[in-house]
Amino acid sequence: xxxxxxxxxxxxxxxxxxxxxxxxxxxxxxxxxxxxxxxxxxxxxxxxxxxxxxxxxxxxxxxxxxxxxxxxxxxxxxxxxxxxxxxxxxxxxxxxxxxxxxxxxxxxxxxxxxxxxxxxxxxxxxxxxxxx
Numbered sequence: 042x043x044x045x046x047x048x049x050x051x052x053x054x055x056x057x058x059x060x061x062x063x064x065x066x067x068x069x070x071x072x073x074x075x076x077x078x079x080x081x082x083x084x085x086x087x088x089x090x091x092x093x094x095x096x097x098x099x100x101x102x103x104x105x106x107x108x109x110x111x112x113x114x115x116x117x118x119x120x121x122x123x124x125x126x127x128x129x130x131x132x133x134x135x136x137x138x139x140x141x142x143x144x145x146x147x148x149x150x151x152x153x154x155x156x157x158x159x160x161x162x163x164x165x166x167x168x169x170x171x172x173x
């Protein structure tokens with residue numbers, strides 16, 4: 042008979058291994074995405090406006106600055122996401138993964154499969170948002 046997740050204190054090693062695989066796949070994709078974002082805001086655009094009218098050039102350069110700023114912000118968010126995934130791997134290693142930091146109960150597997158870096162159950166997250 043399988044124990045209910047509310048009665049267990051941690052996920053089994055087999056379950057942790059499943060989550061580790063999910064996280065490693067997401068981490069690989071996140072790092073690739075970060076690389077693309079970083080390239081987008083650090084490299085210069087070869088299709089520049091050096092040979093066009095000054096008015097258009099000003100508009101185009103303004104757009105490039107905005108795009109680089111947006112990409113920079115996206116890259117910062119991506120770095121935060123990567124750090125969250127790396128922290129989740131550490132929690133797997135020390136067998137504390139999947140435990141809600143507010144309630145101490147196991148976060149449901151469905152939530153962890155879709156948000157593998159989660160540290161709060163849905164109830165705790167909802168409560169947390171209401172308090173803010």
